[in-house]
Amino acid sequence: MTASALSLVTVTEAAQAAAPLTDAALTALRAEGLTAFAAHGLPTRTHERWKYTRVSPLAEVSFVAAPTGGDATAIQTAEEQALNVPGALRLVLVNGRLRPDLSDAAALTQAGVSIQTLSDAIATDAAAVKAGLGQALALADNPFVALNTAALSDGLVIRVSATPQAATPLHLLWITDAAAGAAVLVQPRLLVEIGRGAALTLIESQVGATGGDTGGDSLTNRVSDITLGDDARLTHISLHNDSRQARLLTALQARIQRGAVYDGFALTLGGALVRADLRVELLGPGAEARLNGAYAAGTGQHVDTTSFIDHAAPHCTSAQTLKGVLDGTGRGVFQGRVNVQRIAQKTDGHQLHKALLLSRGAEVDTKPELTIFADDVKCSHGAATGELDEDALFYLQARGLDPDTARSLLIEGFLDDVVELVSDDALRDALTAKIHQWLESRS
Amino acid sequence: MALIEIRNLHASVDGKDILKGVDLVIEPGKVHALMGPNGTGKSTLSNIIAGRDGYTITDGDILLNGQSLLEMEPQDRALAGIFLSFQYPVEIPGVATSTFLKAAINARRRAAGEGEIDAMEFLKLVKAKAKELGVRDDMLKRPVNVGFSGGEKKRAEVLQMALMTPRFAILDETDSGLDIDALKVVADGVNALRSPDRSFLVITHYQRLLSYIVPDVVHVFAGGRIVRTGGPELAEELEAKGYADYTGAAA
Structure with missing residues (x-):
């Protein structure tokens, strides 16, 4: 590997040592993750999926393990940056770790909704956790998923089963608390499993404890594994509004079964680097995915959405509309690929990226791609870039x-x-x- | 004093002369109609009065109450009392009509040194005017002009005019694309705004609209200038005979 990514490896190794797992299979998976990352190092521009986003500056940063963080002022500042959804039950995670003392107690006791920290869930049933970890993103091809897997310990497991009464929306507040002068590495994992016929509205706000313009360097490398059973429904709203120095890499792997609906919307406003890696598999007839979003990037900001939507069953629908505003020297990237397998007849797949450039120094790179192996489908994609x-x-x-x-x-x-x-x-x-x-x- | 005075106005676009000496004086409280064949510069004249970019004024002046408008930005002209009802109202996705109307009203209030309009007061004001013009409440929630029919767009323009209370309003082909019922609603809206200190310039191709908005003065516009001026009877003459007599003037 490139020696330069050493800091990321060292901190991840320390995280492993600090939180050993009793389960042999998961311990082996962690090792596999570290080996995969160490073998390949940071992705370079020769990697197709990282063609427009440069992460090599991460090699120059000396990372440290994230502190506990989260004092009263920090929480208040973070809340101002977050989405305000009245009525949603709030779960606060500071530097990737759940803080029950700052969370709504009712969130943890809802009928039909089981919420555990990842380490508790592993202690309860390691095999179930392992089954929930998406295998879609092969570790060798996804260095940051590999690194996150190597660190496996912080995060949350949410499981929802069908109940007569709809679950109250959950709001996850991911707070980065990075003191000035130190670059923290935060690597939480989120598992969401919505059982057959069940439904959930999940809101996520990624925010900084020090507000917009201040705060130390940070790298959040968050992976979400989402499984929707038959006829399940997840409404998933994400806000990325971390402080000016923050780097956020998210990977989402969603497996969507027959008749289930994943309805996602992501809004990105804050952060130096925000990369969303979306991989959605439509696995049963009638499954549906919406991956819509909006973003704004000014000077010093780089926002990248790279998605792969795999139609692996007939009669599935996918729709993705993304709009971005680029100002100053801000940069936007959209790489979207829709793959329609031979079996996936009657696919309905649409993808659209629209960018508004407000300055000469702003830049946007878009690469929509369609690969179709079925012959009876309705697919479209488009990209438009313009000025006011x-x-x-x-x-x-x-x-x-x-x-x-x-x-x-x-x-x-x-x-x-x-x-x-x-x-x-x-x-x-x-x-x-x-x-x-x-x-x-x-x- | 004349409310609007246009003196020997010459203008060009990309080096091509469009207006070739327009002279027009409109007294307060009067409605003037500007009729003429298509493509002779009627819309150019209205755009220039409103302050649109892209035209070169090569000679002449436009005065509002004796003050030249030419150096003023479009928003300053609007705040001074100029209103252009667009021939093709622009669609603005994502901006609710009510948000837009509120911003326009507040721009006026700020210019007058007043505070922003109270939310309740705004709703009351807009809903009352909207009802008079047959603008449904759901149109106020929809994005500006997006998905509006031709008639709805023109009604929305007249609603804006009613809220902006201009001193000089230009109606640029407000009748185009309207059926007879919509035409009556729009004309009634305009007539309700007629007052001794407000003037109008009604630009149209057909006499039809002028049966409902009866002008004081009718001008024939051809070849980049006004070639004939008369009373309302001139509009009827044009309806009967067409513009054939004037197309020669364009050459």
Whole structure:
């Protein structure tokens, strides 16, 4: 491997030693993860999936294990950055570890919803945890999933079974508490299993304890494994709004069975580097996935969404609409691949990326890809990049709005337009409120 | 004093002369109609008055109450009382009509040194005007002009006009794409806004609209300038005879 990624390995090894696992199979899996990462090192631009996102600067950073963190001011600051969804039960995770003292007690006692820390879940039934860890992202091809797997210990397991009453939405507050001067490495794992016919609304806010512009260097390498049983439904809303220095790498592996619906929306506003690696497998007839989102990147920000949607059964639907606003020297990346297997007749798959460039220094790279092996499908993909509509600007000015206000309104409208795809009013309001807050803060 | 005075206005786009000496004086409280064949510069004139980019004024001036508009930004012209009802109202995805109306009202209030409009007051004001114009409540929630029919777009324009209370309003082919019922609603809305200190310039190709919005003065526009001026009877003459007599002037 490249000696340069040494710090990441050292800290991960220390994490292994600090939290040994009793289960032999999982201990072996951890070792496998570390070996895979060590063998390949950090991905370079020659890796197709990392072509537009450079992670080699990580080699220059000296990482340390994340402290416990999370004092009262930190929590308050973090909350201001998070989504505000009234009524959702909140679970607070500081540097990847659940903090029951800061969480809603009711979240842990809901009928039909079992929530355990990953280490508790391993102690209870290691085999069940191992079964839930997605195998879709092969460790050798996914260095950061390998590294996360090597560190396996922090995180959460959420299991939902069908009950007469719908579960109350859960809100995971992932708080990075990085003191200035130290670069923390946080590697939590999230397992979500929605049983046959069950449903959950899961909200996630990734935020910094020190707010927008301050805070130390950090790398959060979070992996989520999601399993939806027959006719299950997961509404999954994510906000990435960490502080200016934060780096966030997320990988999501979702397995969706017959008739189940994964309805995802991700909003990215804060962080130096935000990379979302999405891998969704539609495994049974009638399965459906929506991977919509919006992002904004200004100077010093790089936002990358790389997705792979695999239609492995007939009559499945996938839809992905992503909109991004790039300003200053901000950079956006969208690599989307939809694969339709030979068996997957009557597939309905659509993908669209739209970017709004507000400055000459901004850049966006898009690569939508369709590979189709079935002959009776309805698929489309598209990408559009443009500037603010001059006609719309004039229209607003002709109604008395000054150019700055007019631009802000158009930018907000550009992003809000895709938030319309979220059907729940409260969730949509929470997302548009964040977009509004972001616009206010930049003017 | 004239509310609007256009003096010998010459303008070009990409080196091509479009307006070739427009002279027009509109007194307060008057409705003027500007009629003429397509492609002769009627919309260019309305865009230039509203302050759109992309035109070069090579000669002349436009005065509102004796003050030149030419150096003013579009928003400042709007705040000074100019209103353009667009021939093709722009669709703005993601921006709710009510959000847009509120922003426009608040821009005016700020310019007048007043605070932002109270949410309840805003709703009351907009809903009352919207009802008069047959603009349904759900249209206010929808994004600006997105998915509106031709008639709905024009009604929304007149609603904006009613809320902006301009001193000089230009209706650029407001009748295009309207059926007779929508035309009546729009005309009623405009007529309700007629007042001794407010003037209108109604740009149209057909006499039809002028049966509902009866003008004080009718101008024939051809070849980049006004070639004939008369009373309302001129509109009827044009309806009967067409513009054939004037197309020569365009050459």
